[in-house]
Amino acid sequence: MLHRLQYGQVPPKPHTTLYHDQKLAFEHCFTRQGFDGAYAMLYHRQPPHWIDSQEEIGRHPGWSATESHARPLRRHFLSGQLVNGGSAFLGRELLLSNADLGVWFAVADQPDPALNCNADGDELVYVFSGKGQIYTSHGILDYRAEDYIYLPRAVLHRWIPAEPTRLLILEGRSWIDIPANFRNAAGQLKMDAPYSHRDFRAPQWSEALAQDQPQTVMVKRHDHLTRQHYHHHPLDILGWDGQLWPFAFPIRCFQPRTGLVHLPPTVHTTFVGGGFVVCSFVPRMVDFHPQAIPCPYPHSSVDCDEVLFYVEGNFTSRKGVGPGSLSYHPAGLPHGPHPGTYEASIGSKETNEMAVMIDTFKPFLPTVRATALEDPAYQQSWVEKGSQA
Ligand SMILES: [Fe+2]
Known part of the structure; x- marks a missing residue:
């Protein structure tokens, strides 16, 4: 939700006629916060809501029940042990969950078989490895390792990996956005924000978007899947404009801050969501006071x-942690x-560490699937034996 873009054909004013091949186009208003938030208007050749048929699929295959009883407090899950493959949308697996946020992980090696409509929330996806493209209703978004990908709730999209792709998927059940205090009164990113408009990649627009795309949409709502069959290409969009669109942001474009002494984790805040924040730790110079302790207290x-x-x-x-490690430390404990x-x-x-941190206000519960990826030795790593770590 950055700045306004316009692609393809749109009428001079919203809610007025647009004709294509002598046929009236169908305006599709895509809005947030009711009608008060960011929005986009897409112009379809066919009505976007007319489907041929639909079938209930049932629970998303990657959904997993959360743990039902207390477990050890400090946890370490090894996402590198996930080798499930499949498509990004259907092959993902839920590892941590609360009412505000689901943390999923995918190892995608196949294109999504259908267009996806995630009606459960906005997605902020961190690309751990791999590259490819995402076809969206707003254009084609290239992705590569170290990108964050923002996919607004219910925007039609389809992951097409060019090579096996490992994804950390944050599903914000209410919303995900750029922190409001990073903007000036005109809506621009402020000059002291940790990134600028130039750091974000927009989808590349093409009217040929609908070619060779499936005519089915996999809708996810309440973690259940329904497959809708269309009699036309759902991406039959002539043009669009607005301020609500998917984007890519490379984590290394985040500008870190360093102080005389250690600055709080809030300086790493990159995105915010309903009930959580997402922070980026990137390589940086560390605190420069002669007696500074750069390590977090x-x-x-x-x-x-x-x-x-x-x-x-x-x-x-x-x-004892490495690339792909997912550590979990619950509230209330030092x-x-x-x-x-x-x-x-x-x-x-200096430090060359790179990581994504998620702080949530509601307590997370690991899923049964996450438990199967657990490193049980992590608990003991916090026990100091004499002078040994
Ligand atoms: Fe912390």
């Missing part, structure tokens, strides 16, 4: 569950550096 952020997805580099505060790492960080000048 132990802290009790007592209202938030914290999840860290490790991407690459050497984490100054944690040991957490912080692993034994030995706090002291070891003194005098360091």
